[in-house]
Amino acid sequence: MVAEHNPQEIEKKWQQRWAEDKLYQVTEESTKPKWYALTMFPYTSGDLHIGHWYAMAPSDVYARFKRMQGYNVLHPMGFDAFGLPAENAAIKHGIHPFTWTMQNIDNMRRQLKSLGAIYDWDREVITCQPEYYKWTQWLFLKLYQAGLAYRGKASVNWCPRCQTVLANEQVVTGGFCERCEAAVISRDLEQWFFHITKYADELMEHDGIDWPERIKTMQKNWVGKSIGTDISFALDYPGVEEKEIRVFTTRPDTIFGVTFMVLAPEHPLVAKLTSPEKRAEVEDYIAQVRQRSDIERQSTEKEKEGVFIGTYAVNRLNGESVPIWIADYVLMSYGTGAVMAVPAHDERDFAFAKKYDLLIKVVIAPPGWRGGELETAYIEPGTMVNSGQFDGLPSEQGMEAVSDFLEEKGWGKRAITYRLRDWLISRQRYWGAPIPIIYCSHCGIVPVPEQDLPVLLPENAEFKPTGESPLKYCDEFVNTTCPQCSSPAKRETDTMDTFMCSSWYFLRYASPLYDAAPFAPGKAKYWLPVDLYTGGAEHAVMHLFYARFFIKALRDMGLVDFDEPFTRLFNQGVIIVERQKMSKSRGNVITPDEYVSELGADAVRAYLMFIAPWEKGGEWDDSGISGISRWLNRVWSLVLEPYKVKPKAAEGKPGAEKAHRDLQRIAHQTIRKVTNDLEKLRFNTMIAALMEFTNYLAKTKENNGTVDNSAWKESIDTLLLLLAPTAPHLAEELWQRMGHEYSIHNQSWLRWDEELAKDEEFTLVVQVNGKLRDRITVPVSVTEAEARELALNRQRVKAHLEGKELLKTIYVPGRLVNFVVR
Ligand SMILES: [Zn+2]
Ligand SMILES: [Zn+2]
Numbered sequence: 079m080v081a082e083h084n085p086q087e088i089e090k091k092w093q094q095r096w097a098e099d100k101l102y103q104v105t106e107e108s109t110k111p112k113w114y115a116l117t118m119f120p121y122t123s124g125d126l127h128i129g130h131w132y133a134m135a136p137s138d139v140y141a142r143f144k145r146m147q148g149y150n151v152l153h154p155m156g157f158d159a160f161g162l163p164a165e166n167a168a169i170k171h172g173i174h175p176f177t178w179t180m181q182n183i184d185n186m187r188r189q190l191k192s193l194g195a196i197y198d199w200d201r202e203v204i205t206c207q208p209e210y211y212k213w214t215q216w217l218f219l220k221l222y223q224a225g226l227a228y229r230g231k232a233s234v235n236w237c238p239r240c241q242t243v244l245a246n247e248q249v250v251t252g253g254f255c256e257r258c259e260a261a262v263i264s265r266d267l268e269q270w271f272f273h274i275t276k277y278a279d280e281l282m283e284h285d286g287i288d289w290p291e292r293i294k295t296m297q298k299n300w301v302g303k304s305i306g307t308d309i310s311f312a313l314d315y316p317g318v319e320e321k322e323i324r325v326f327t328t329r330p331d332t333i334f335g336v337t338f339m340v341l342a343p344e345h346p347l348v349a350k351l352t353s354p355e356k357r358a359e360v361e362d363y364i365a366q367v368r369q370r371s372d373i374e375r376q377s378t379e380k381e382k383e384g385v386f387i388g389t390y391a392v393n394r395l396n397g398e399s400v401p402i403w404i405a406d407y408v409l410m411s412y413g414t415g416a417v418m419a420v421p422a423h424d425e426r427d428f429a430f431a432k433k434y435d436l437l438i439k440v441v442i443a444p445p446g447w448r449g450g451e452l453e454t455a456y457i458e459p460g461t462m463v464n465s466g467q468f469d470g471l472p473s474e475q476g477m478e479a480v481s482d483f484l485e486e487k488g489w490g491k492r493a494i495t496y497r498l499r500d501w502l503i504s505r506q507r508y509w510g511a512p513i514p515i516i517y518c519s520h521c522g523i524v525p526v527p528e529q530d531l532p533v534l535l536p537e538n539a540e541f542k543p544t545g546e547s548p549l550k551y552c553d554e555f556v557n558t559t560c561p562q563c564s565s566p567a568k569r570e571t572d573t574m575d576t577f578m579c580s581s582w583y584f585l586r587y588a589s590p591l592y593d594a595a596p597f598a599p600g601k602a603k604y605w606l607p608v609d610l611y612t613g614g615a616e617h618a619v620m621h622l623f624y625a626r627f628f629i630k631a632l633r634d635m636g637l638v639d640f641d642e643p644f645t646r647l648f649n650q651g652v653i654i655v656e657r658q659k660m661s662k663s664r665g666n667v668i669t670p671d672e673y674v675s676e677l678g679a680d681a682v683r684a685y686l687m688f689i690a691p692w693e694k695g696g697e698w699d700d701s702g703i704s705g706i707s708r709w710l711n712r713v714w715s716l717v718l719e720p721y722k723v724k725p726k727a728a729e730g731k732p733g734a735e736k737a738h739r740d741l742q743r744i745a746h747q748t749i750r751k752v753t754n755d756l757e758k759l760r761f762n763t764m765i766a767a768l769m770e771f772t773n774y775l776a777k778t779k780e781n782n783g784t785v786d787n788s789a790w791k792e793s794i795d796t797l798l799l800l801l802a803p804t805a806p807h808l809a810e811e812l813w814q815r816m817g818h819e820y821s822i823h824n825q826s827w828l829r830w831d832e833e834l835a836k837d838e839e840f841t842l843v844v845q846v847n848g849k850l851r852d853r854i855t856v857p858v859s860v861t862e863a864e865a866r867e868l869a870l871n872r873q874r875v876k877a878h879l880e881g882k883e884l885l886k887t888i889y890v891p892g893r894l895v896n897f898v899v900r
Contacts, residue, residue, distance in 0.1 A: 083714035085678025086317060089807040101821060102196040104152050106604045113149035114605050115141040116584055116644075118613030118621075119156045119203075122182045123163055126189045128668040128686070128698060129660055132653045133681040136692050136761050137612045138195035142803035143756045145196065146827040149153055152605055153196050154587040156203035157183050160211075161576035162240065162257065165509035175509040176537065179206055189670065194679050194806050196823075201590045205579035210586065211511035212532035213596035214579050217628070219514055219525050226273045226631055229523065233411060234503060236265040242507050243267065253374025263369055268505035269572065270513055274627045278303065281626055288646040296618040302497025304328050309418065311339065311391040311400070318350050323391050323402075326413045326495050330484070331476035334465040335420040335441035336393050337431065338401045340384060342408040342415040343367045351402060353388025360404065362388050367406045375406040382407050382430045394489050395480075396466060407432070413495050421455065424452060428455035441465050470605055501624065503575040508541035512571030515758075518560035518567040527561050532554045533569070547571035577620055581628040584608055594720040602638060611644035614652075614666070622647070643742040648759060651695020653686075667877045668698055680805035687761035687804065703705040709769055710808055713801065716776055717812045721790050737784035744774050745796045746835035749828045752800045765804065771797060791816070799828050843894035844869045846878040862889045869895050 095103060106112075117137040120130055141153035159179050168175040170528045183204060188195065203210055221227040235244040240259035248256045255262055274281075282301045284294045313321050323339065341348055352360045362691035363385045367375070374380070384405030392399055400418075406693040407426070408417055421431035421438040431438050440452060442460040459473035468476055484490035504513065512533045514526035526533055539552040549571035551554050560567040582596060589598035607629075622644070629643045652659065655666040673682045685703040690696030749772040755764035775793055778785060785793075794816065802809040802822050813822035837857035842865055844852040852874045856865060866887055869875055875897070882899040889895050 080715065080718040081713045085680060085710075085807065086675065087808065088811045089192075089194060089674075089679055092807045092810050093548070095193060096821075096823075097199075099821075100200075101823060102198050103200060104150065104198045106150075106601055107344075108150040110148055110150040112245045113141075113144045113151045113610075114468060115144060115151060115610050116587075116608045116612070117151045117153075117155070118611070118617065119158050119580070119583060120186065121161070121163065122157045122159045122179050122186065123293055124167075124182050124185070125667075125669055126186050127651050127660060127681075128670055129672045130693070131193065131682065132686050133650055134193060134195065135614060135686050136650065136759070137610075138193065138197075139683070139687065139761065139803040140610070140756060140759060141196055142210075142823065143824070143827065144805065146799075146802065146825060148826060151196070152198070152587065154201045154203075155190060155195070155197040155199070156201075156583060156587070157186065157205065158576065158583070159183065159204050159206035159434055159578050160510045160573075160579055162242065162507060162509070163260070164206075165507055165541060166240070166257070174537070175541060176206065192671070192674050192679055193683070198800070200724070201587050203583055203586045203590055205576070205583065206509075208532045208534060209593075211579065212584070213586070214511045214527070214574065215514040215531050215533060216528065216596060217582060218526065218574065218578070219531075219631075220635060220637075221272060221527055221631060222515075224631065224635055226276065227503075227591070228271055228273065229268060230271055230500075231266055231268050233264050233266050233273070234269070234502065235262045237262050240759075242505060243269070243502065249374075254368060262374070267504070269502055269508075270515075270570075272501040272503055272627070274501040274624075275496060275498050277627055277630050278498050279632060281498075281623065284642075287642045287644065289644075290615075290647065290649055293615065293618045293622065293647060293649065297623055300498060300619045300623065304495050304497075306330065306493060306495070307477075307484060307490055308414070308493040309484060310394070311418070312389055312394055313347075313351075315351065315389065318347075318737050320347060320350070323416050324414045325418045326493060327418055329420070329423065329473075329477070330480040330490075331459075331462055331465075331468075331471075331473045332420040332423045332441055333393070333395050333418070333480055334462075334468070335422050335439045336398075336400055336418045337421060337437040337439055338419045339391055340403045340405045340408050340417050340419055340430075341387075341406045342410040342412075343406060344410040345415045345481075348387060348404055351387055356388035360385055363404065363508045370406060375409065382426060382433070382462060384430065384434075386434075394487070395483075401436075403434075407470065410501065411538075412497075422452055423455055423457055425455045425457065434663065439464060501575075501627070503578055504572040505575055506547045507605075508535075508539055508573065510576060511535070511579065512549065512555075513570040513572055513574055515570040516558060516560060516567045518563060520565055521560055521562045521567075524540045524560055524562050524567070530561070531651070535573070546572070549573070550702065577624050580621055581624045584625070585638075599637075606638065607640050607642060608644045610646045610648065612648045612650060615649035648693070651690065653689070653695055653698050655698050657697065673703060677703060677707045678710075678807070680808045681710055684710065684765055684804050688765040690762060692759055692761055704766075709772065710805060712776065713772055713797070713805075713808065714812070716772065716779065717794055717798070718815060721779055721787065723787055723790075724784055734784055734786070737778070738786070738789050741774075741778060741785050741789060741793055742834050743836070743838070744771065745793050746830040748800065748833075749796065749830040750835050753827070756803070768797070768800060768804070771800075796828060798822060799825055840892055844872065844875055845894060845896040846875065847898060848896060851875050851878055858892070862891070865889065865895050869897070 117134050128370045130522045141151050145151040145377055164179050168178040174471040218227060235249050237244050239258045240255060244255060244262060249262050250256050253262050278301050282298050282303060282379055306326055307330040308326050309325050310322040313323060335674050382405060384403045386401055386403050389402050390399040391402055419427040421427040423442055439466045443463045444456045444460055462468045462471045462476045468479055471479055512535055514533045516524045516526060518524050534553045536552050539548050541548050555570050558567055558569055585597040585602055589601040592598040625643050629638060632638045633641060655668060658664060658666060660667045670682055681703060685706040688706055721776045748767055751767040754765050798813050810822050837859060839855050839857055840855045842854045852872050854868055879899060885898045885900055887897055
């Protein structure tokens with residue numbers, strides 16, 4: 079008897095050895111082709127739970143597979159360390175965010191090391207360290223020099239409890255803060271923006287990259303490009319200088335159906351146009367709207383409401399006066415801040431018109447329409463009616479004809495609008511990279527000179543939120559001298575959105591210690607773009623979008639020579655527990671540590687891959703991982719317990735030859751299956767194939783012992799090599815015990831021989847009542863049920879069975895199937 083498999087012992091031993099030998103250290107000096115496999119780096123929130131491992135274990139398996147395939151593989155790891163959660167947790171626990179974050183990193187790094195991945199820890203990046211954020215600031219300056227960073231006033235989503243600005247995506251349905259669930263309000267602040275809209279068109283396209291369709295669609299929708307027409311409505315009020323209101327529409331064919339217009343409550347014309355008798359009501363309404371966030375205002379669940387301001391604009395095409403309303407669902411930051419309302423052909427306008435009893439005028443005839451009232455808005459294309467000289471035109475032609483007419487008259491022009499806004503990067507919080515800008519009363523906005531970077535985040539600042547930037551109250555930080563004129567000046571006190579830190583970290587891994595730029599040009603050129611990027615689908619818009627913007631901006635500055643950061647993107651699914659998402663509040667968070675110490679990291683790795691297709695995710699189940707652990711233990715004894723050859727096999731008898739051929743075929747089929755599954759990231763079926771192969775070997779050993787020693791050893795080597803990416807520790811230990819050279823992880827991936835993998839075939843004779851009716855070529859592995867099914871589906875057999883009663887089926891394996899009928 080061999081000693082039992084003891085994962086705790088062998089896993090620690092090999093992790094230590096690999097680290098000492100720097101087995102997974104990567105350099106650019108290699109004749110092999112490069113492969114950059116990247117997993118989204120974790121946020122430093124505390125413990126890694128099993129969901130993190132679900133992101134990391136399969137991607138490590140894939141990286142190991144590429145490595146064995148002969149690639150020079152970079153598979154780095156680091157930590158996304160700035161941001162609100164760290165700051166909030168630090169406040170809650172009464173420790174400094176830096177201390178809290180670094181403690182978490184120590185723990186997370188320990189957990190990650192126990193996973194046994196091929197991370198080259200010499201390349202670790204931590205975004206809150208000055209050596210890193212120095213370059214985040216440098217990149218800000220580059221964007222500023224390129225005209226892509228600017229200062230502007232903006233209405234922002236403001237969480238009164240977190241005391242900070244929130245991105246639209248951080249405000250959840252109903253207008254609540256994603257983190258603390260307080261109601262979000264709107265507020266105006268002077269802040270920094272990145273001119274991401276400059277790249278709107280390019281960011282909508284995903285040419286030459288292999289990304290999931292749904293992520294591409296989400297990004298397209300986020301850009302929200304609309305092609306339409308700007309139209310001017312006439313104003314004529316004494317004392318009002320403006321003589322028009324401009325709107326944007328994608329449906330100029332409905333222009334004759336405009337029965338009112340709606341301005342954003344913040345629209346500068348509202349004050350001028352409100353009639354004296356409506357003033358009090360309008361002001362009340364505006365005051366209410368100020369308490370709401372943009373997200374809440376645009377919520378589709380909320381009933382639309384508004385106020386008539388007492389004046390009218392003129393639709394120049396038909397000379398009609400249309401009442402002007404204000405309503406919170408129209409945003410000033412969106413389009414022109416004014417919309418023309420066509421209730422007959424727009425759902426929102428229809429509901430609004432019904433609520434306030436406004437005119438609904440059909441101008442696009444639905445099919446079969448007889449001139450009656452509409453039950454609901456008709457939003458499809460149709461034929462123009464009640465539209466003067468345009469009557470009878472189909473919508474598509476109508477849009478062109480109306481636009482042509484407007485352009486001719488000078489009443490409008492074709493235009494394109496986007497839903498995408500510029501990226502607001504200012505945060506009024508402590509725990510982030512300071513924005514490297516100085517304000518001088520003589521020189522204005524002065525960028526911090528490159529040689530003065532990093533602008534260090536002062537450790538001693540009070541970081542509790544007050545609604546203003548905490549750095550404002552740190553005198554030694556704020557007060558400085560102007561780099562241009564040397565007079566006293568003040569520093570910018572906002573910090574940068576943490577999405578800025580994560581927009582370029584994949585570049586830093588190429589040369590993490592380089593101190594002349596964020597990345598060494600030659601090394602970045604060697605490693606990038608990332609060949610496979612894996613992570614959660616929740617990053618579809620912000621992170622993945624911003625990273626693409628960064629690369630395009632850097633490309634245009636001549637700093638990189640590629641267009642897209644991530645050539646292939648793959649989103650893994652989510653691990654659930656008892657049919658629920660893991661969360662601290664539910665108390666159902668699974669940490670890998672307890673399973674690693676009990677069953678070993680190899681078992682946890684293999685189980686995570688076996689649960690379900692990776693992109694789907696699945697349910698964690700303790701009995702499932704026990705099954706996987708038993709399988710690995712079986713591999714252990716299969717390899718180590720002595721193999722006894724039957725004399726017949728040793729003498730090379732005919733039966734032995736067949737047994738050898740069978741074993742060879744199964745081995746080559748397994749190599750083929752495992753390789754193809756790994757290429758496609760189908761880890762669950764890859765594990766199943768390895769289990770089947772293990773079973774086959776166990777049978778060969780227990781029942782037959784019919785292959786000779788060298789054939790047996792070769793099959794065991796095959797099993798270990800195929801298992802190496804999945805269970806790196808077990809495979810390494812057994813490889814050594816089989817007398818092979820260290821390390822299995824430096825071995826080449828196996829290739830299969832298509833000839834050897836081919837299923838053996840024979841001709842199956844099909845009879846009906848003993849008479850030959852057909853012949854079918856089938857694999858030798860065919861089962862009785864499969865043979866019967868195949869035979870029953872043949873035309874020539876069917877013809878002889880029609881209208882007859884099937885009494886019985888006689889099956890002679892390897893020869894024939896005979897249907898007895900009456
Ligand atoms: Zn909040
Ligand atoms: Zn100055």
